[in-house]
Amino acid sequence: MKIEKLFLPIVLLFLIIIIILQVTYNKKPVYSEASYASHNLVTLNGPWELYWGELLEPKESDFNNYPKTFINLPIELTALSINNQSINYNGYATLRLNIKVDDIAQVYGLKGNYLSSANKIWVNGEPLVSNGNVTKSKEAYAPYYFPLEVFFTTETENIEIVIQIANYHHRRIRLREIHFGPINKIIQYSSYNIIKEGIIFGSLLLITFYYFVLYFYQKREYSLITLALISLIIALRVSIVNERVLVRIFPNIHPELLMKLGYLSAFLLIPLLIIYINKIFKMGKPNENKYIAYFCLAVFIMIALTNVRVYDFIFEYGSFLFVIWGTYKLCILVKTGITNNIRGFHIMLTGGLVILYSGLNDILRELTFINTPELLSIGIVFFMILQSIFLAWQFKDEYERASALSIENDRILIQLERLNKDVEGKIAERTKALEISNSKLKALSNIDPLTELGNRRYFKEKLEKEWNASIQTNRILSIIMLDIDYFKQFNDTYGHLEGDNCLKAIAKTLKSIVRQHKGIGARYGGEEFVILLSNSNYDQSKIIAEEIRHSILSLKIPHETSTVSDYVTVSLGIHSNIITSKDTMSSFINKADRSLYYAKESGRNRSC
Incomplete structure (x- = not known):
């Protein structure tokens, strides 16, 4: 199968998907005086009056004395022409819109994610909020990228909204949609977006931590550190776009730093994904990953040393090259996967298609070609889920290969032992092998196979050791007995397989906490677990x-x-x-068991 035969159809497929997305994207209802009801959340698309080159204030200006142009949101003003002259990205303007409501007793609100790099809003002649410093002077101007969210009351059915904007920072002046409605609808809409982005942000941070931990356990697997970096940069991006969670956490963050973090993820995503795919499937030319890493370093330096107008220009005209590059590598992946019959390559292909689709959507959205939801962060989470499945398969295959090699090695060792049992050196080797096996068996005899915690035997050995040390040093020793409430009923309801899964989950949690406190945890039997803590009093x-x-x-x-x-x-x-020679271990355990009995008699789900 030739790459050229795959490349064009995949590119055309993405274009068709984006066109369908443009046509079918479900927008919120658009404001109309004839249809508006006070309980609705609507978008104020326009037409807005635009007074370019003027900063007009409602009570001090007669808007009829100034030339105006009508626009609809969302829009990129730098793509407009007024009187056959293109709007410059250095400038300022005033927007004005009159709407009518049917209930003046309501508290209303405005919500918008992006209105130029600085803005100031009036409603019915009253200034309500200012993001950044809107001025005619570049020296006095200050950008601030924060979502618009303002609430107000009105004494009349007619509401005049005036917005001043200014930009001397970005190379494009973008105005996103503005939503209008009663306060409860605005708060509900904002809360939903913040929670959604917070969940995605937190998920990506957890994924980052997970792959960093895996990398340190398997330090030769550089693909894991690549996945961690991908999750980290996308987590940063999620915290910057739309609701700008990062700005809410760090309100004094410098606008230029905010832009650098946002664009860094846009530039580095595709190269890092290609490094990952090359590593996993052993694709690419010699040293290709090294050169891509150099490219990523160069991009990092370029963004660090230049301002947003430089790297936004490169992004606008170079982002599609990244998409084409990624599509080409997916075609290589298809050819490699089919030719070499690689297990799981279709999972990687699906994840790659999701990333390219969502990435292309966000690029077109960023350039205001389409008005669709942001998809890349969700696409990355989906991609990472697929990678977890793919890596699980890989680890399973490696384990099975290692097991097969181990069996083969054991078979060969037995043959050698039979052939050389009269040789003194071979007898010594066999003795050593038996000692190792016995050591492993002893270790296994101390481990509970289901929960992978120490078993009762293991606990008693540890208790005896800690007991003797406590007597010698006169130090305090604590024991905690744990029992799962109504576990028999759980097994009767959900089955023993789910019962085993429950035991595993509790054992995993127990192991994590006990390890933090340098204690000893074990499965004592059935649904009972035990924890031993040295130098820890009752409180x-x-x-x-x-x-x-x-x-x-x-x-x-x-x-x-x-x-x-x-x-x-x-x-x-x-x-x-505090253990003394007069105490006994059985009495020590029994007292904890009586405390457990008291906890159950007191209503369960408690510690005593």
């Missing part, structure tokens, strides 16, 4: 027990037959004591 142990209980509850494992909660809960019993 300190109580805090740790509550942390464990809350963490397990936050797993939100459904348990419809529990009388305590809709989710799986645990009860914990605590006992602390």
